[in-house]
Amino acid sequence: MTGRASVSRPVAMHAGMEVVPVRRWGRQALAVVVAVVVVTVVYGFATNPNIKWPVVGEFLLNAAIVDGLLGTLELTIWSMMFATLIAVVIAVMRLSDSRIISGFAAGYVFIFRGIPMIVLLILVGNLGLFFKTFSIGIPFTDITFIAIRTRDLMTPFVASIIGLSLAGSGYMAEIVRAGLLSVGRGQREAATALGCTPAATLRYIVLPQALKVLIPPMGNEMVSMLKATAVVSVIAGGDLLTAALGISGVNYRTIELLIVATIWYLLVITVLSIAQYFVERRSAEK
Amino acid sequence: MNPSLSTMAPGRTMASEQRDRTTPMVSIQSVEKVFGTSQVLFDIDLDVQAGETVCLIGPSGAGKSTLLRCINHLEKITRGSIRVDGSLVGYREHLGKLYELHESEAARQRLVTGMVFQQFNLFQHMTSIENVTFAAIKVLRLPKPEAIERARGLLDRVGLGHKMDSYPSQLSGGQQQRVAIARAMQMRPKVMLFDEPTSALDPELVGDVLEVMRDVARTSGMTLMVVTHEMGFAREVADRVVFMAEGRIVEVGTAREVLDNPAHDRTRDFLAAVLR
Numbered sequence: 159m160t161g162r163a164s165v166s167r168p169v170a171m172h173a174g175m176e177v178v179p180v181r182r183w184g185r186q187a188l189a190v191v192v193a194v195v196v197v198t199v200v201y202g203f204a205t206n207p208n209i210k211w212p213v214v215g216e217f218l219l220n221a222a223i224v225d226g227l228l229g230t231l232e233l234t235i236w237s238m239m240f241a242t243l244i245a246v247v248i249a250v251m252r253l254s255d256s257r258i259i260s261g262f263a264a265g266y267v268f269i270f271r272g273i274p275m276i277v278l279l280i281l282v283g284n285l286g287l288f289f290k291t292f293s294i295g296i297p298f299t300d301i302t303f304i305a306i307r308t309r310d311l312m313t314p315f316v317a318s319i320i321g322l323s324l325a326g327s328g329y330m331a332e333i334v335r336a337g338l339l340s341v342g343r344g345q346r347e348a349a350t351a352l353g354c355t356p357a358a359t360l361r362y363i364v365l366p367q368a369l370k371v372l373i374p375p376m377g378n379e380m381v382s383m384l385k386a387t388a389v390v391s392v393i394a395g396g397d398l399l400t401a402a403l404g405i406s407g408v409n410y411r412t413i414e415l416l417i418v419a420t421i422w423y424l425l426v427i428t429v430l431s432i433a434q435y436f437v438e439r440r441s442a443e444k
Numbered sequence: 445m446n447p448s449l450s451t452m453a454p455g456r457t458m459a460s461e462q463r464d465r466t467t468p469m470v471s472i473q474s475v476e477k478v479f480g481t482s483q484v485l486f487d488i489d490l491d492v493q494a495g496e497t498v499c500l501i502g503p504s505g506a507g508k509s510t511l512l513r514c515i516n517h518l519e520k521i522t523r524g525s526i527r528v529d530g531s532l533v534g535y536r537e538h539l540g541k542l543y544e545l546h547e548s549e550a551a552r553q554r555l556v557t558g559m560v561f562q563q564f565n566l567f568q569h570m571t572s573i574e575n576v577t578f579a580a581i582k583v584l585r586l587p588k589p590e591a592i593e594r595a596r597g598l599l600d601r602v603g604l605g606h607k608m609d610s611y612p613s614q615l616s617g618g619q620q621q622r623v624a625i626a627r628a629m630q631m632r633p634k635v636m637l638f639d640e641p642t643s644a645l646d647p648e649l650v651g652d653v654l655e656v657m658r659d660v661a662r663t664s665g666m667t668l669m670v671v672t673h674e675m676g677f678a679r680e681v682a683d684r685v686v687f688m689a690e691g692r693i694v695e696v697g698t699a700r701e702v703l704d705n706p707a708h709d710r711t712r713d714f715l716a717a718v719l720r
């Protein structure tokens with residue numbers, strides 16, 4: 159920027175004298191250092207004899223990799239949807255006047271935000287080890303309507319969605335709560351004074367306005383969720399990383415396949431970021 | 445004066461005309477309000493007749509807003525009773541017992557009153573016309589075309605026919621407050637509560653809002669309770685003026701009595717401070 163400015167800008171004059179722009183030596187020195195580091199790293203990767211770039215090209219569109227990518231996208235979308243729904247419910251409960259309800263919500267956030275995601279996923283993935291069957295019935299009696307073996311119900315894919323949703327919802331509930339609180343008390347009172355029930359006030363007045371505040375952080379949560387899906391490879395959740403590691407387990411090209419996965423992750427994140435930019439711009443216009 | 449506002453008043457039947465003469469529209473009896481440990485209303489008694497315009501004046505912290513908010517049950521009274529249009533606010537009477545209203549019942553009961561706030565509180569994500577039609581459609585379940593037609597008429601009347609599609613952020617304070625008045629009128633309440641509707645406005649915008657309120661007071665036939673510091677307005681439209689201080693009603697009378705000939709020193713001091 160400095161370079162272009164010094165070339166194209168006509169010499170500024172002030173009170174009949176030439177103006178000399180400030181020289182930012184520190185900034186220029188830092189720019190040089192950054193450029194050198196970037197070039198070195200890129201050069202290092204590009205010319206490293208241990209990385210076979212043709213292998214990267216070969217597997218980029220490999221069927222298993224594309225399947226894994228689709229799995230990752232599916233996991234992201236489902237988990238994001240459930241996590242958002244749960245987050246809204248928990249955030250509303252958190253703001254309830256009832257201590258029991260808000261206490262439950264606080265406990266939920268504490269637990270699912272506190273447990274490391276990888277632990278949560280392994281727990282959910284192995285539910286079958288300590289709950290043999292999943293049944294719907296009347297609690298504390300022998301009456302059951304449906305009973306399924308947990309192992310059949312809890313496929314790695316389902317377990318992944320549950321684990322990701324639970325972990326994500328803990329964080330998102332706090333974000334949604336902040337969004338709900340950002341809508342002023344006056345808005346709620348005006349709706350109440352017009353005869354709205356609390357539910358109608360929430361649905362028509364508070365949530366739509368909170369949404370605007372929520373779009374940027376929720377966009378970030380979506381990116382986090384996408385990256386978090388990589389963790390489900392610990393229970394073989396059928397995601398991109400699972401696919402990449404599966405192949406590298408056979409051909410021992412670990413770095414190359416990690417690079418393949420990385421390229422896809424960055425590509426999807428770029429698309430998401432562009433989408434987020436447009437959504438934000440549209441909601442800002444309103 | 446355009447007569448159409450009077451047709452917007454709640455439909456009056458013979459029976460309600462008769463009731464009007466005997467029962468007040470708003471009847472406040474021995475009301476007290478306590479917030480935590482501080483009592484802000486003491487032993488409030490006040491009857492307001494149907495169609496009457498009452499202005500409440502008094503120093504900051506007197507409890508004027510709290511009293512209005514108790515009338516439409518935004519706040520719950522601690523003791524005493526408030527009746528609006530014959531029904532006890534916040535309760536259902538049945539076989540000699542009082543049942544506290546569920547939130548949805550309370551919402552229905554609130555339709556008798558409309559409220560205009562000091563800070564307008566227009567819904568920020570809706571245009572003027574959406575602000576005015578919203579509750580008519582979602583709460584009264586009016587057909588959309590009818591709600592829109594009614595809202596257009598009201599926005600025209602408050603002088604904002606050309607701002608129907610503007611968002612609140614694109615309107616001046618005075619314009620926002622006029623939309624807020626139209627929004628409350630759209631629900632055709634029997635009682636309108638105004639809480640310092642002009643206090644947040646720049647002086648040059650106060651006139652337009654007062655003009656609309658004058659119109660409502662004179663032609664709508666609604667019962668109006670207005671908290672205001674505009675003594676000129678009170679003098680012009682108030683059937684009665686209530687002076688409150690420190691959570692009590694100090695005196696009640698016609699504008700002439702209270703504003704020109706106050707019986708209490710407390711009122712005199714307040715008026716001297718305001719009119720100076």
Ligand SMILES: Nc1ncnc2c1ncn2[C@@H]1O[C@H](COP(=O)(O)OP(=O)(O)OP(=O)(O)O)[C@@H](O)[C@H]1O
Pocket residue numbers: 479484502503504505506507508509510511
């Ligand atoms: N939600 C609340 N919790 C606690 N105290 C409150 C609450 N609302 C009002 N108060 C207190 O009640 C008293 C009366 O307040 P209120 O707003 O009714 O006064 P006001 O007459 O409307 O004053 P102003 O002219 O400043 O609007 C004040 O002392 C205020 O601090």
Ligand SMILES: [Mg+2]
Pocket residue numbers: 508509510639640
């Ligand atoms: Mg007040």
